[in-house]
Amino acid sequence: MTFTHVVLYRAMNLGHRGSPVRADLEGALLECGAAAVRSFQTNGTVLLDVGSGGDDVAGAVARAAAPVLADVCGYAGTALVRSLDDVAAAVEGDPFALTRDGRTYRETVTFVDGGQPLSVALPWTDARDLLDLVAARPGVVLGVARGGPGAGGDPNPAVERFTGGVATTRTLGTVQRLLAAAARA
Known part of the structure; x- marks a missing residue:
């Protein structure tokens, strides 16, 4: 298959x-x-x-x-x-190389449907400094979350607010493992 x-x-x-x-x-x-x-x-x-x-x-x-x-x-x-193919293109190379630092908790891939293109200049950082939106491509926004579990840095609300669309997020690791599993099938 x-x-x-x-x-x-x-x-x-x-x-x-x-x-x-x-x-x-x-x-x-x-x-x-x-x-x-x-x-x-x-x-x-x-x-x-x-x-x-x-x-x-x-x-x-x-x-x-x-x-x-x-x-x-x-x-x-x-x-x-x-x-x-679109999922693979979204994470091709190392899209977080310039944004990764010691405070990085998760590198995120947010998929969005509907709405408008992202309405903020990138990179964008939230007021609490727990989320950076670092890149946008059609239907996907890449982000860096800080703060650890339950401490913030959720890209869904920000992406939905800036686009008016519906968003769901996966970590970079999840996306990479998904692509590897698909290649083995």
Whole structure:
């Protein structure tokens, strides 16, 4: 099988209340037309094979699965769909080389759908100095979070405020492991 796309669910945590278990998530996508799926980690990141279909087919599969997931577990979040090529291009090279320092907690890749292009000049730092937005490409914003767990540095609210779109974030490490898993499949 060749995975061609990734579905990035917003605010999904497999097995928790309001989120599906892995088998239900994968089953919903298969039932709605995916040729193959592989849930990756527990954060609502799914590798997707739509056969010879492209971005439109992948998006249609994710949209069709939404009411199935709502019925199964009450999940009503948003699914953002990207080609694996687009995900790889977003993190190509070392996009954080010039922003990484001793205070870096996480390097983040925020995917955004809808809205307008980012409305602030980059790099941008929040007032608490816990988040830098460092680069933007169509549908993705790269950031550096500081402060550790629960201390701030969440790029979703900032990206949504500046674009008016819907955002979901993964760490650089998660994206790199996702791409490696897709290459091994």
